[in-house]
């Protein structure tokens with residue numbers, strides 16, 4: 001009984017932002033996220049601990065329906081910096097875009113780490129590819145969504 005009380009008390013004592021339990025460093029990072037002065041590194045194992053989203057869609061870059069599994073960008077924003085205004089995304093090939101954070105609350109974009117059940121190689125637009133459920137609504141077939149479909153994603157900077 002006393003132990004239960006202690007557990008309850010310690011849960012209540014957690015600060016409101018304690019849900020940022022992403023690692024600061026990992027051995028083989030595939031994604032770095034910079035949030036103000038804090039930097040987090042994610043590997044496959046870390047990504048797999050986050051709520052998983054999956055959908056099947058065609059894309060303009062692939063043949064036939066593709067099943068993607070990943071993490072919702074909006075979920076990551078909510079967890080790391082809910083008042084972020086701007087999201088800067090950088091790919092391994094130097095491609096870099098700045099996207100208003102609001103965008104991710106209006107779309108179902110995911111950071112995909114699996115395509116058709118397999119990890120993606122750098123050659124194959126991996127290891128991380130931001131994709132949208134293009135077939136689910138006509139608005140996803142627009143130049144903005146295509147431009148935001150960054151592959152070989154390796155870094156995200158969240159800014160006010």
Ligand SMILES: Nc1nc2c(c(=O)[nH]1)N[C@H]1C(S)=C(S)[C@@H](COP(=O)(O)O)O[C@H]1N2
Pocket residue numbers: 060061091092093095143146147148149150151152153
């Ligand atoms: N890593 C990476 N992702 C990227 C790009 C890029 O150059 N590098 N180009 C973007 C832009 S501007 C668009 S319109 C599409 C380009 O797709 P395309 O090369 O088939 O025209 O992918 C987007 N994702």
Ligand SMILES: [Mo]
Pocket residue numbers: 146147
């Ligand atoms: Mo583009």
